[in-house]
Amino acid sequence: MPSSSDELIFFVNGKKVIEKNPVPEMNLLFYVRKVLHLTGTKYSCGGGGCGACTVMISRYNPESKKIYHYPATACLVPVCSLHGAAVTTVEGVGSIKRRIHPVQERLAKCHGTQCGFCSPGMVMSIYTLLRNHPEPTPDQITEALGGNLCRCTGYRPIVESGKTFSPESSVCQMKGSGKCCMDLDEGCSESTKERMCTKLYNEDEFQPLDPSQEPIFPPELIRMAEDPHKRRLTFQGERTIWIMPVTLNDLLELKASYPEAPLVMGNTAVGPGMKFNNEFHPVFISPLGLPELNLVDTANSGVTIGARHSLAQMKDILHSLTLEQPKEKTKTHQALLKHLRTLAGPQIRNMATLGGHVVSRPDFSDLNPILAAGNATINVISKEGQRQIPLNGPFLERLPEASLKPEEVALSVFIPYSGQWQYVSGLRLAQRQENAFAIVNAGMSVEFEEGTNTIKDLQMLFGSVAPTVVSASQTCKQLIGRQWDDQMLSDACQLVLEEIRIPPDAEGGMVEYRRTLIISLLFKFYLKVRRWLSEMDPQKFPDIPEKFVSALDDLPIETPQGIQMFQCVDPNQPEQDPVGHPIMHQSGIKHATGEAKFVDDMPRINQELCLTVVTSTRAHAKITSIDVSEALAYPGVVDVITAEDVPGDNNHSGEIFYAQNEVICVGQIICTVAADTYIHAKEAAKRVKITYDDIEPAIITIEQALEHNSFLSSEKKIEQGNVDYAFKHVDHIIEGEIHVEGQEHFYMETQTILAIPQTEDKEMVLHVGTQFPTHVQEYVSAALKVPRNRIACQMKRTGGAFGGKVTKPALLGAVCAVAAHKTGRPIRFILDRSNDMLITAGRHPLLGKYKIGFMNNGKIKAADVEYYTNGGCTPDESEMVIEFIVLKSENAYHIPNFRCRGRACKTNLPSNTAFRGFGFPQATVVVEAYIAAVASKCNLLPEEIREINMYKQISKTAYKQTFNPEPLRRCWKECLQKSSFFARKQAAEEFNKNNYWKKKGLAVVPMKFSVAVPMAFYNQAAALVHIFLDGSVLLTHGGCELGQGLHTKMIQVASRELNIPKSYVHLVETSTVTVPNAVFTAGSMGADINGKAVQPRNQCPRKCPGKFQFC
Secondary structure, X not given: OOOOOOOEEEEXXXXXXXXXXXXXXXXXXXXXXXXXXXXXXXXXXXXXXXXXXXXXXXXXXXXXXXXXXXXXXXXXXXXXHHOOOEEEOHHHHOOOOOOOOHHHHHHHHOOOOOOOXXXXXXXXXXXXXXXXXXXXXXXXXXXXXXXXXXXXXXXXXXXXXXXXXXXXXXXXXXXOOOOOOOOOOOOEEEOOOOEEEOOXXXXXXOOOOOHXXXXXXXXXXXXHHOOOOOOOEEEEOOOOEEEEOOOHHHHHHHHHHOOOOOEOOOOOOHHHHHHHOOOOOOEEEOOOOOHHHOOEEEOOOEEEEXXXXXXXXXXXXXXXXXXXXXXXXXXXXXXXXXXXXXXXXXXXXXXXEHHHHXXXXXXXXXXXXXXXXXXXXXXXXXXOEEEEEEOOHHHHOOOHHHOOOOOOEEEEEEEEOOOOOEEEEXXXXXXXXXXXXXXXXXXXXXXXXXXXXXXXXXXXXXXXXXXXXXXXXXXXXXXXXXXXXXXXXXXXXXXHHHHOOOOOOOOOOOHHHHHHHHHHHHHHHHHHHHHHXXXXXXXXXXXXXXXXXXXXXXXXXXXXXXXXXXXXXXXXXXXXXXXXXXXXXXXXXXXXXXXXXXXXXXXXOOOOEEEEEEEOOOOOEEEEEEEOHHXXXXXXXXXXXXXXXXXXXXXXXXXXXXXXOEEOOOOOEEEEEEEOOHHHHHHHHOOOEEEEEEOOOOOOOHHHHHHOOOEOOOOEEEEEOOHHHHHOOOOEEEEEEEEEOOOEOOOOOOOXXXXXXXXXXXXXXXXXXXXXXXXHHHHHHHHHOOOHHHEEEEEOOOOOOOOXXXXXXXXXXXXXXXXXXXXXXXXXXXXXXXXXXXXXXXXOOEEEEEEEEEOOOOOEEEEEEEEEEEXXXXXXXXXXXXXXHHHOOOOOEOOOEEEEEEEEEEOOOOOOOOOOOOOHHHHHHHHHHHHHHHHHHHOOOHHHHHHHHEOOOOEEOOOOOEEOOHHHHHHHHHHHHHOOHHHHHHHHHHHHHHOOOOOOOXXXXXOOXXXXXXXXXXXXXXXXXXXXXXXXXXXXXXXXXXXXXXXXHHHHHHHHHHOOOHHHEEEOOEEOOOOOOOOOOOOOOHHHHHHHHHOOOOOOOEEEOOEEEOX
C-alpha cells in the first residue's frame, strides 16, 4: 500500500476544504462537527435513520453538464467520498448573524420546532427540495420529510411550514386578504362562551423565496470534474486506505488485487455494518466517478441501468419509462416505483445505489424480490470478462453457484419489459408506510398462456422471513398449468406455508403473524391478478366480488387534513401583554439555523477527554476478572475507570454507578475508558476483557418475577366500597388479563454530559441534558464524597426527554464525574444510540389482571384489578410509577366498589424509568380493555358503556379526592358534537358492511389525569429575577427547557407581571447555582409551578404603572 496520501478537496458552505490527511473511517458528520466546528448538523441515531444529520450534497456530472443536489445523512457519508463535491450544512443556508433563510424563518414561525434537535435536519430536507423544485407540490414536501424523525412536534406544523412554499397547498394561505378562510370576524368566530381562531402565524410576515439568490456551485469543482487528466486518488489512514479509481480498467485491477475490499458508493450497507456489527475493512474502493457505472440504455427488450445510479435516480428513470412505454410493458417498473416511494427515506434513497442494493442482498429488501419476479439480471465484470447473473431465487438466497466472485464488480442491472399476459406486483406490510423495514414483503409474477387463465410461469419471492430473500420455487412449479381460481389459491396457500418455514426462534419474532402475512400477501396478489384478468377480457374472466375490492387498495401516502381551533386573546388585553398569544418559541430561529447549542455543541476544552462505556454482556453473573491492560495500551487512552476509583458512594439510593463483583443486567456499566478521541476510546473499550460466572436465576419477565417473589416495592393498594359483596349481586362477571409492552424514549439527543473539574476546593461543573439538575448534583456529590455546594449542574436545553432524562442523567453524571475526578481533566460523555438504548431502558412493561362485575345495562358495580410492572434491576422510579398506576386506575369512571393493587417486579433487565404519562397509559389500556369487554357482553357501544360509568356528579374518587366531573362531561359532549362522532361512526359501520377485508373504526375515550405529584414537596419551584438599571431583566428559574417552550412561557409571565415588553426579558440557563434544590421538570406541571415562582406579586420590586419601583 502507498505510504503517502493525496489531498482531499471539497467545499463546505462555499468554502474550499483541503484535507491533507483524510481518515477513511471518518464520516462527514464527525468531520463537520469536530474538525470544522459546524455543530448545527446533529448526531442522533448514527445509522441514517433519523435525518437529524441531513446535509445537502451537490455534484457536477460532466456527461450531462448538470448539477445535482440531493439530501444525505452525514453520519453515513465517508468524508473521503466527497472529493469534488460541495456540501451545504444548515449554517450555509442562513444564520442569525447573516440572514436567515425563508425555510428557517417559516419553520420557526409556524411553530415547527420544540426541542429543536431535529430542526436543522428538517430545514436541510426542505431546502434541498426547494433547490431542485422551487415550487413544490404538497406531496413532494411530504415525501421530502419522509426520512426525518421528530419526537416532539408531531410533524403537523413542520409539514405546514413546508407547504407555505407550495402554490398547490390545500389551505388558502390567507392569500390576498391576510385572513384564513376558516375564520370569521377577522380571524375569530364568536360563540357564547369563547372566541375561537384558526391561525397561529401571519404569512404576510414571511420573506419571499428567491431561488436566484442561492449560492452557486463552485466553478473550481466543475473544472475538476471535467479535467481529462484525472488520476487515481489514494487516501491513507491509520488503519485503512481509501482508493478512488478513474477508469474501469483501473477498478478491475484494484478489485483483482484487493478482492475482499468493499466497493463504497452510497455507504448505506458498508457504513452500518462497520458501526453496528464491528466490521473492519483495511481497503475501501470507491468508483464514484466511472461513467460505465452511470449508463442508462433503453432497448426493445428492456432497460439497463448502471449500478452507480442511486435509488432516487432509478425512480426517475423508471418513471420516465412508464410515461413513454405502453402500460402492459412496464408492470415490473410500476411495481418497483411503488416501493421506491416508500423504501427508507429520501436521504437513503439518494445515497444507496442500485448495484449496492442488489449485490448486498438484504433479507428485508423490497426491491430484490420484484426484480427477481420480473426476470431482471445483473451484469458483472472482472479482468476475466463480463457475464450476466439472473436475479432469481438462487442469487438472492446466496447460493455459491449464483453469487458474484470476490473480484467481480456489478456493472449494471437489466430490467426486461413485461409481457402482455404477464402480471408483476410488489407487496409489503410494515409498521408504517415509509422509512421502515417490512415485516414481510414479496415480489410475485405470473404469466398466462395467451388468452387464458392457465399459468404458464409463476414466481413468488418473500423477504423478511429468513436470513435471505427466499423463493417459493417448489410451490410455483406445482402450480404451473393450473387455472387461476379459488382452488388454486387454496392449494397455493398450503404449499407455500409448507415450503417457507419460519423457525420459532427467528430473528424479529412474530412468527405466526409473519406466516399469516405470507398468506395475506399471496391472497392480495391473487385478487389483483383476478381484477387484471377481468380488465383484459371481461367476458371470459369475471371480476372479483365487490366486497373484496377494498383489499386491493393501498393505504394512501398523504398528510391527513384537519382543522385546529384555538382560543383567541381577549381584544381588550393590553397589546404589550404576550400571555395567550401564539408566541414563537424563544429559541425557534436558533433551532432552525443550528445556532441553538446543546451539550455536545459546546467547544472542546483544553485537555478534554472522551469517555465511553464497557457494559455487561450477562444478565446475572459474578465478575471473575477484568483485564484492562490491552485497553490501556491502545493509542490515545489515558485511563480506565472502575468501581475502585469511586471516592465516595458507589451505590446511592439503590443505583450502582460501576458494577463491582456482580452484574445484575445486560448493559450495566462495569468500567469506562477515557481517551483523547471518541474513536480511540471506543476501540479501546472493545479490548477490555471481562470474565463471568453466571448466577441463577436470571429473571427477565414479570411472570418469572412473580414465580420467584422478586419485587422492588411493597404492594400498593386502594379500595372503596365492599367489593366482595358487590360481586355477589351483579348480573355478569368477566375476568381477563392483558400485557402492555415497554417503549423506548428515543429522544433525539442521546444522554450527554460534560464534566469539568475545577482547580479549587474539589469543585466540579457539569453541563447536562437533564430534567432534574438537582438529582444530578446529588448523585455526583455522593460519588465524589463532596458537599453539594461544590457541584454546579447547568442545563441550557436538551433535545427531547419524555421522562427519560429525569433519573438516568444522575447515574451517568456520577459515572462521568468519577472519570473527571480521577483523570483531573474535563470529560465529554456522549452515549451513542446503541448504548443509550441499552443502558437507559424506557417505559415499564405491565401485566394487568381484572375481574369486573356489571349489570345488564352496562353499569359496572365492582372491579378488582391487579397491576404488575417490570421495574428492572434497581429501584429508579418504579415505586412511584406503580403508585401512579394504582391511583389513576379508575380513569374517568366511578365504580362504587373498587379495589386495585399493584407491585413493581425486580428483574435482571436495565431499570425502567419515567416515561410520558408515568404509568397512566399502561393502566388505561387495561381499563379500556375491560370497558370494551363489558360493551361486547352487553351488546352496546363502548361509548355507551363509557358514558354510563363516567363520573356524573361531585364525588370522592377511589383515592379519596373530591372530584367535580363537570369539565370532563362538557369535554366529552364537545368531542362528540364537534367531531360529528355518531355520523362518522355510522359511516364507518356502513363501509364495514360493504367491505369484507378493509375495515374502519372510530372511538372516543375520556381521561381523568391529575396534574402534579402526590408528595407535596415536589409541587414547588423557585425563580431568581435580576432587574438591571437599563430596565432589562435576567430571569432564572428551576425548570428545564425540554422543547415544551417553558422558557418562552416564563418570559411571557415576567413580561405581564413586570409590565414590560417581552424583548426586555432574557433567560440564560437552568443552574443549581442560581436556583438550588429545584424539583424535576415533568408531569405537565413545569409551567404551572415555575410560572407561579416567576410572578413577583407582593415581592420587591413591585409592578407599578409604566415603571419599576424599587424598595
